[in-house]
Amino acid sequence: MKLRLHHFDLPLRHVFTISRESISVQPTLIVELSDGEHRGFGEATANAYYGATVERMVADLRSLQDEIEAHSSSDPESLWDQIGLRLTDDFFALCALDQAAHDLHGKLKNKPLHQIWGQTLDQCPVSNFTIGIDRVEVMIEKLQEVPGWPVYKIKLGTAQDLEIIEALRKHTDATFRVDANCGWSAQETIDNSARLVDLGVEFIEQPLPADDWEGQRRVFENSSLPLIADESCILEADVAACEQAFHGVNIKLVKCGGLTPARRMIRDAKSRGLKVMVGCMTESTVGISAIAQLLPELDYVDMDGAALLSRDIARGATVVQGRCQFPTGNGSGAELFEDNLIP
Known part of the structure; x- marks a missing residue:
C-alpha cells in the first residue's frame, strides 16, 4: 500500500460555538491508502480539547509509514491491531488510518462496508x-x-x-x-x-x-x-x-x-x-x-x-x-x- 496525507482547512458556514470554544475554520487530516488502482480515504480533524493537531497526526503516521505500507490491504482490522500498539496516544491519527483501510478494503471487495458487515x-x-x-x-x-x-x-x-x-x-x-x-x-x-x-x-x-x-x-x-x-x-x-x-x-x-x-x-x-x-x-x-x-x-x-x-x-x-x-x-x-x- 502507498500512504499519502492531505491537510485541509475546512471553512464553516458560521462561527461554531460550544460551551468551551469557538471555531470558524476546522483543520483536518485526510489519510489516503492506495494499492495503485484503488484509493481509500479516512479523516481526523484537529481538536484542542483532546490535544489533537494535524501536525502531530502527520508526524505520528510518517514515523510508521514503512510499517503501514508493508501491511496487506485485505485486512483493516489486523492493521488496526498492529498500528494501534504504536499509536496508543494518538487515536485521532489511528482513526483516519483505520477509515482509509476500511474504505480501500471495501473498494477492493467491490462492496459497501455495511454489506461486508452483513447489514x-x-x-x-x-x-x-x-x-x-x-x-x-x-x-x-x-x-x-x-x-x-x-x-x-x-x-x-x-x-x-x-x-x-x-x-x-x-x-x-x-x-x-x-x-x-x-x-x-x-x-x-x-x-x-x-x-x-x-x-x-x-x-x-x-x-x-x-x-x-x-x-x-x-x-x-x-x-x-x-x-x-x-x-x-x-x-x-x-x-x-x-x-x-x-x-x-x-x-x-x-x-x-x-x-x-x-x-x-x-x-x-x-x-x-x-x-x-x-x-x-x-x-x-x-x-x-x-x-x-x-x-x-x-x-x-x-x-x-x-x-x-x-x-x-x-x-x-x-x-x-x-x-x-x-x-x-x-x-x-x-x-x-x-x-x-x-x-
Missing part, C-alpha cells in the same frame, strides 16, 4: 442538525436557515439555556436534543431536565464534566430525561463505566480510534442495554461517509458535520434534512474531489 439499509436513524451557541436571535436565524430537519441538537452551557430552548421551540415542532458539553452541575441538570421534558427535548448529552461520576450517577437517578455520554465515553473501556450513569453512549470515531473499535463498542453497549449513538465532529464528507456505513447498527446519529461547512473537499454520503443519501460507490463511498488529489 442492510432498511432501518436507519435520522440525523440531527446542530445549532451552536450564539445570541438567541442568531440561533433562531440558524434554525430557520435549515428548515425541515426532524431533529435539532442545541448546544448549551450558558446562563440562559432554558430561555434559548423556549425561544427556539416557538419556531419549530421538530424534536430537540440538548448538549451541554460538560457545562452544567448535577443539580442544574436535574432542574433543567424537569423543564426540558415539556419542551420537546429527547435527551441530554454530557451535562457534567467527564470525570464527575458521583454527580453523574445522582443525575442518572433523578433526571426527567435520558442521558447520553459523550466526553465520558471515549475508549472501549469506558462503555462499562457508563452503564450505571447514562442511558446511552455517543461514540466518536476519532476519539476511539476508528471503525474497528467503534463496532466493538456498539456491540458492548447494546449488550449492556445502552442506547447507541455515533457522533461526528465538524468534518468533511470523508468522515461522514464512514459514519454512514454504521447507520444500520445505531439508535441515534449525529452526522451533520459536512453540512456545517461552506465548502467541502469530497463526495460521498450526504445528509438531506436528516436523512442519509448513501453513495453508489464501494467501501465508505468517499472520494476526494479531483483537484484535491495528489497524482
Whole structure:
C-alpha cells in the first residue's frame, strides 16, 4: 500500500460555538491508502480539547509509514491491531488510518462496508442538525436557515439555556436534543431536565464534566430525561463505566480510534442495554461517509458535520434534512474531489 496525507482547512458556514470554544475554520487530516488502482480515504480533524493537531497526526503516521505500507490491504482490522500498539496516544491519527483501510478494503471487495458487515439499509436513524451557541436571535436565524430537519441538537452551557430552548421551540415542532458539553452541575441538570421534558427535548448529552461520576450517577437517578455520554465515553473501556450513569453512549470515531473499535463498542453497549449513538465532529464528507456505513447498527446519529461547512473537499454520503443519501460507490463511498488529489 502507498500512504499519502492531505491537510485541509475546512471553512464553516458560521462561527461554531460550544460551551468551551469557538471555531470558524476546522483543520483536518485526510489519510489516503492506495494499492495503485484503488484509493481509500479516512479523516481526523484537529481538536484542542483532546490535544489533537494535524501536525502531530502527520508526524505520528510518517514515523510508521514503512510499517503501514508493508501491511496487506485485505485486512483493516489486523492493521488496526498492529498500528494501534504504536499509536496508543494518538487515536485521532489511528482513526483516519483505520477509515482509509476500511474504505480501500471495501473498494477492493467491490462492496459497501455495511454489506461486508452483513447489514442492510432498511432501518436507519435520522440525523440531527446542530445549532451552536450564539445570541438567541442568531440561533433562531440558524434554525430557520435549515428548515425541515426532524431533529435539532442545541448546544448549551450558558446562563440562559432554558430561555434559548423556549425561544427556539416557538419556531419549530421538530424534536430537540440538548448538549451541554460538560457545562452544567448535577443539580442544574436535574432542574433543567424537569423543564426540558415539556419542551420537546429527547435527551441530554454530557451535562457534567467527564470525570464527575458521583454527580453523574445522582443525575442518572433523578433526571426527567435520558442521558447520553459523550466526553465520558471515549475508549472501549469506558462503555462499562457508563452503564450505571447514562442511558446511552455517543461514540466518536476519532476519539476511539476508528471503525474497528467503534463496532466493538456498539456491540458492548447494546449488550449492556445502552442506547447507541455515533457522533461526528465538524468534518468533511470523508468522515461522514464512514459514519454512514454504521447507520444500520445505531439508535441515534449525529452526522451533520459536512453540512456545517461552506465548502467541502469530497463526495460521498450526504445528509438531506436528516436523512442519509448513501453513495453508489464501494467501501465508505468517499472520494476526494479531483483537484484535491495528489497524482
